[in-house]
Amino acid sequence: MIRFDNVSVEYPNGVRALNDVSIHIAKGEFAFVVGPTGSGKSTLLKLIYREVTPTRGRVLFDGEDIGALKANQVPYLRRKLGIVFQDFKLLPQKNVWENLAFAMRVIGRHPRDIRRRISEVLNLVGLTKRCDAFPHQMSGGEQQRAAIARALVNHPTVLLADEPTGNLDPDTSWEIMQLLEQINTHGTTVLVATHDSQIVDRMRKRVIQLEAGYVVRDQEKGAYQHSTLTEDLCCGA
């Protein structure tokens, strides 16, 4: 579904964010991208939603070269993606319902479809009762649920989450992760960039580890740190 072929990204200021990255993410997969700040996690996600284009190599989405897309085709790529951020990016002057409706309205969806779809996703993320709350009236966890609902509202095939639990306490983080896992079981491919080691260790999903722009590990059912000891401890626990 998503394939990186020897992708390197060098920013205009000379920073090399990614070096010769080759990975493949299959349809329906759940994968973590881990690594310290500045290791290239965000850049990897940005390549998929075409915020960044590769300096070398290719990023393919369903066989299509994302870097070669014309600017006017980018919106149609993004409609296949749902994107979630650490800072939620909810519109502060709109309530939850309006935030979701906005995401559907600006791609020209019919008001009838909007009403139906919003109640579906709000139910899925457990925010049905909070649909008329404004972001400032909600907890961080609720805001992230609303942001996930917005990401899902247009039926994306892939959900990209960039540090989705960076602003949340451990319990709430875990709830959000379970929600993402639930979404994944419905068939949506989920890719999460994070440096939350507890979560990664607990989830036991595929882990792609970046270090200074290089993929240093790509492991099924991995932990945050590549250590047999940790694995043993976790499995034993």
Next chain:
Amino acid sequence: MGLRNVEYMIQEAFTGIRRNGIMAFASVTTIALSLGVLGTFALLALAANRFVLSRVNQFEIAVFIEGKTLADIEPVLKQIRSISGVVEMNVRDRKKEWEAFKRDRPDFESAGVPLDVLPFAVDVKVSDPGRIAQIASKIRLIKGVDRVNESKELVDRILAVLRVVKVLSIAGVLVLLGTTALIISNAIRLTLYARRLEIKIMQLVGATNQFIRLPLVIEGVVLGAVGAVLAWFFLTLGGRYVALMAEKIVFLGRISSGVGRAELACGLIFVGAMIGAAGSFVSIRRFLHD
């Protein structure tokens, strides 16, 4: 793009204005002020143009005709009237002319020179100041005409001044138009900056550039038009005041730009809306490319 989406965009534009009240107010004020300055300059330039033109029209051809009574000169007047381009003729009061002459040359009066020694002076108005020389030479050929005074140099000089006024005012209006466009696009950029999160989200969920741009361009048009209406209001009030002041200054007389109130309103709203649209369009481009 369906009718439903157009309706949505117009609705979004007005919602945007309402929700970003302070920024909208700032934009409208800026647009009103810049259009006010632009309008003031344009109207003053037009008024100056008309003023100079009206002066030129007052430069008539002075024709001096020999004769003791009005009846004597009637055939000559008839011939002058038949020349094409002659609009009006005015025979000056000979008594007044005589008084003026006596003031200049007291020696004549003391010598007992009679009144009818003076020729009749006739002011001939022509339709186009550019044709004065041509008409004057035709009049000169008429029998009984003593002297023709066409004040050619003065007319030429005034026509030259008029040309300079025209060029300067067109240049001034263009420069002000450019500055106004810049100021307005800056004001709109600020309103866009305040809404960068909204634009970012639209981009991330896959809204096309057109879908992002159109409501904002409509917003620009509305803000531009509202600013223009304000500018029109102040220009009309200010114009009336200036006209009143001018009438008090004797040599200026009635001064007017010759632009009607409705014409001014249409012109300002058109310019305001166009500049608002262009300002939005240009400012959004930057945001969309980020």
